């Protein structure tokens with residue numbers, strides 16, 4: 001069976017008969033019980049469900065890349081890092097990629113917020129069964145796909161300052177602590193971005209496919225992961241007072257009103273600047289001077305209707 005014929009085109013018309021769930025047992029908030037309830041509910045709804053746990057970082061990419069058309073959907077039990085790994089594999093399948101689903105575990109879970117996903121496993125199984133899907137527009141950095149954002153500057157420094165063990169132990173508090181420490185230490189450096197032929201020097205630069213950021217915070221109202229189009233959001237200075245105001249503005253969804261913030265559509269970006277630290281989808285990444293651009297081919301994802 002090829003999946004092309006059965007891939008859902010409109011919300012509500014997915015024919016989901018078989019689901020592969022791959023869960024990351026080291027993702028923040030992982031619970032076996034949630035997996036059992038999700039799988040049990042799918043079973044009650046007459047949907048075949050196979051559950052696999054990852055054994056190492058990168059395993060999800062291998063599993064996704066090796067999918068052979070037996071499953072209509074790949075549901076990732078994990079956070080944004082796990083989803084990023086799954087997407088690395090799914091994009092290699094082209095039109096045969098199954099619909100992506102998320103059983104939200106993880107620390108920040110930006111994509112789950114973006115797609116307005118329920119955090120209850122039973123409600124998530126119902127959503128998969130209902131087949132409400134939309135396109136998931138991706139970005140690429142140096143040719144590698146990303147789901148949400150690539151950034152450098154203050155938030156890249158914060159991500160690099162939190163190791164996996166601290167993140168698992170303290171969750172979002174680990175980031176809050178690192179952000180406070182770094183803001184007060186004032187060791188940030190200039191980030192230079194070349195955006196569509198224009199050079200901008202700032203202290204924080206985020207290229208985002210998505211509206212949400214760091215969990216339930218809003219970085220921009222001008223795009224959404226289910227719509228095409230990247231935005232470049234920059235912050236001109238990272239003095240502690242500015243960062244505090246930015247945190248409040250992110251919470252209110254009005255970052256664009258803050259002095260020193262620019263939020264523009266963008267097609268091609270390069271991150272430059274000496275010694276900058278970068279992050280992709282909430283995880284550390286090696287500094288990459290490669291091109292950041294939109295991926296022209298979206299995946300399909302289960303989501304709740306938004307906007």
Ligand SMILES: Nc1ncnc2c1ncn2[C@@H]1O[C@H](COP(=O)(O)OP(=O)(O)OP(=O)(O)O)[C@@H](O)[C@H]1O
Nearest residue numbers: 028054055056057078079080081082106107108109
């Ligand atoms: N079995 C495993 N053992 C060790 N690491 C793993 C395993 N499976 C996946 N990983 C790694 O765990 C990382 C973190 O997972 P994930 O992003 O899902 O959780 P999180 O960091 O708590 O959530 P978020 O990214 O939403 O903050 C992934 O980037 C992945 O590389």
